[in-house]
Amino acid sequence: MSAKIKAVVLHEKGGQLVVEEVDKPTPKPQPNADVPGEQGDLLVKIKTVALNPVDWKQAEIGFFIDGYPVVLGSDAAGIVEAVGNGVTGFSVGDEVMAYTKLGVPGGYGAFSQYALFEAASTFKKPPHLSWEEAASIPVGSLTAALGLYHNLNLPLPTENPSFFREEFILIWGGSSSVGSYAVQLAANTGLTVITTASPKNHDYLRSLGAAHVLDYNAPDIVDQINSITKNNLKYALDVVSSESSNIALKVLSQNGKLAWVAGPPTDKKEGVQETSVLLGECHRDPKGSLKTLNRLLKVVEQLLIEGRIRPNNVEVIEGGVDAIPDGLQKLKKGVSAKKLVVKFD
Ligand SMILES: NC(=O)c1ccc[n+]([C@@H]2O[C@H](COP(=O)([O-])OP(=O)(O)OC[C@H]3O[C@@H](n4cnc5c(N)ncnc54)[C@H](OP(=O)(O)O)[C@@H]3O)[C@@H](O)[C@H]2O)c1
Numbered sequence: 591m592s593a594k595i596k597a598v599v600l601h602e603k604g605g606q607l608v609v610e611e612v613d614k615p616t617p618k619p620q621p622n623a624d625v626p627g628e629q630g631d632l633l634v635k636i637k638t639v640a641l642n643p644v645d646w647k648q649a650e651i652g653f654f655i656d657g658y659p660v661v662l663g664s665d666a667a668g669i670v671e672a673v674g675n676g677v678t679g680f681s682v683g684d685e686v687m688a689y690t691k692l693g694v695p696g697g698y699g700a701f702s703q704y705a706l707f708e709a710a711s712t713f714k715k716p717p718h719l720s721w722e723e724a725a726s727i728p729v730g731s732l733t734a735a736l737g738l739y740h741n742l743n744l745p746l747p748t749e750n751p752s753f754f755r756e757e758f759i760l761i762w763g764g765s766s767s768v769g770s771y772a773v774q775l776a777a778n779t780g781l782t783v784i785t786t787a788s789p790k791n792h793d794y795l796r797s798l799g800a801a802h803v804l805d806y807n808a809p810d811i812v813d814q815i816n817s818i819t820k821n822n823l824k825y826a827l828d829v830v831s832s833e834s835s836n837i838a839l840k841v842l843s844q845n846g847k848l849a850w851v852a853g854p855p856t857d858k859k860e861g862v863q864e865t866s867v868l869l870g871e872c873h874r875d876p877k878g879s880l881k882t883l884n885r886l887l888k889v890v891e892q893l894l895i896e897g898r899i900r901p902n903n904v905e906v907i908e909g910g911v912d913a914i915p916d917g918l919q920k921l922k923k924g925v926s927a928k929k930l931v932v933k934f935d
Contacts, residue, residue, distance in 0.1 A: 592616075596911045597661045597702035603652030607915040612661065615697020615706050617674035629709035629884075630674035634686060638725040639700045639914070640665035640904075641930040642767070644692070644870070646918040654693040654870045661699030663914070664690055666707075667715060667724035677709050685715040689728035691873045701914050703934065708873065710884040716895050723901035726767070726929040727894070729869065730902060733851060734772035735886040737827045737867040738779070741849035744825070747778035747898070748889050758782045758819045762838055763830040764800060765791040765927040767902050768851055772827050773798045774899040775890075781825070784818055786811070786834075791927045794903075806834070815841045827867075832856050839864070902929040910934040 594611040601608070617631035645662050648654060667687035673680055680686070688707035691698035697706040711732075715724045738744050744759075759776050763769040764785030776783050777799025785795055786806035795803045802818050804811060815823070824846050826838040832853035842848060844861035851867045872883040893899045905928050907917045913932050921930050 595703040597699065598663065598911060598914045599659050599661055600649050600655075601659045603655070603658075604650055607649055607662070607918070609912050609915070612702070613697075614704050617672050617677075617706055629679075630677035631706045631708055632670050632674065632677065632680055632684075632686065632712060633672040633697075633704060634666070634668040634688070634707050635671050635704055636666050636668040636700065636702065636934050637721040638667045638934065639663055639932050640725040640729070641914070641917050641921045641932065642729050643921065644729070645701075646922045648693055649918070654874075656693055657695050660693055660695045661697075661702050661705075662693065663700030663702065663705070664692055665725050665727075665729045666690060666700035666705060667721050668705075671704070674709075680709055680712070680714075685717075685724075686712050687715050687724040687728055688712040689732055689869065692870045694873070701911065703911060708880075710880050711873070711887065713887060713891050713894075716891075718897075719894070719901060722904045722906050722931045722933065725931050726902040726904050727771075727890070730767035730929070731771040731775075731890045731899070732883060732886060733768045733829075733867060733869045734775055734827075735890055736869060736872075736883070737768075737829075737849040737851060738772060738775055739886055739889070740882055741865045741867050742825050742827065742847050744776070744779055744781070746889050747775060747780075748892055756782075757825070758784055758823050759825040759827065760815060760823060760838055760841060761785045761800075762806070762826065762828040762834045763787075764795045764798075764803065766829050767929050768829045770795075770798060770902055770927070771890075771899065772829065773800050775893070776827075777801075778893060778898050784815060788926065794927055798900075812837060812840055827851070828853075835864075903927060904929050904931045907932045 593614040670684040765787035784802040792803040828835040829851040835855035848864040
């Protein structure tokens with residue numbers, strides 16, 4: 591009989607999140623050679639989990655859920671307890687953090703005392719980061735990296751940092767978790783970053799490398815952006831909503847590119863390419879986006895080790911698995927420039 595562990599379980603779409611006992615998962619014995627990029631599983635004892643909007647949205651709306659009951663949770667950090675047969679690059683005792691498979695039953699949900707991390711979406715935790723900071727990294731940084739380096743096809747900061755010195759990028763929603771990583775990554779690529787946030791977060795965003803920080807509530811925001819770019823803006827990443835994607839469309843040049851994370855533009859602009867960023871697809875796409883994700887993960891990992899990007903500010907919630915349902919309600923009410931992280935033990 592397998593050992594029992596505590597986890598946050600969802601039994602049906604829109605149902606209550608309940609803390610109960612589930613079977614301790616076991617890592618898949620060997621990599622699935624049919625899936626490009628798949629490297630097999632690690633069993634990880636969880637130390638911290640970060641809460642993401644997708645977690646409460648999944649519970650309420652039921653998207654990206656392959657079956658019930660399911661343990662949700664997408665961001666976690668912990669210590670490797672077992673390594674799937676054939677998995678290379680990881681050992682028992684490694685300190686790691688990961689973006690876990692969204693809504694896949696069978697031990698992949700992070701809201702649990704033990705979870706399976708797919709090796710391809712697992713980072714080695716840089717030793718200078720705390721467990722709380724580590725959990726805040728995977729979903730936010732990987733979404734930002736996909737948007738910039740896959741959707742917008744910008745050069746990697748590890749390849750040619752000064753390539754785009756004269757080029758602007760608009761990152762709408764810079765103080766969000768995804769936005770804070772996007773600002774840092776884009777600045778590392780060498781772009782001149784224009785971003786938006788509430789005035790209380792402007793100094794924080796300048797400290798992350800933004801050149802221009804604007805109040806998104808300013809009635810003349812479009813004019814302010816146009817005056818900075820002199821009507822020449824090729825790149826925009828929107829992490830907030832359809833409404834802000836529409837504003838991004840307005841300020842992009844005709845040959846511009848918009849990547850949106852949280853809502854498509856409802857307007858159109860001739861000549862502008864728009865593309866949707868979907869981190870959740872990466873574990874589901876048999877054509878190999880997990881391979882792309884793994885390549886970007888290595889870039890983010892290197893930048894973290896070199897201290898060229900830093901984690902989100904975190905607010906720590908004590909209480910382990912039991913504290914997660916209330917933590918998600920707190921996140922749903924809204925946070926500003928911080929990640930909520932639940933600490934285990
Ligand atoms: N497509 C994907 O693959 C993917 C992946 C990850 C996340 N997401 C989605 O992306 C969105 C962002 O996620 P997150 O975790 O980064 O969010 P978050 O950290 O919870 O976002 C909170 C931040 O949003 C900012 N904000 C709110 N309204 C704004 C506006 N009108 N303009 C500019 N900034 C605004 C706030 O800024 P101030 O406090 O400065 O006002 C606050 O700092 C969510 O909808 C999430 O579900 C999608």
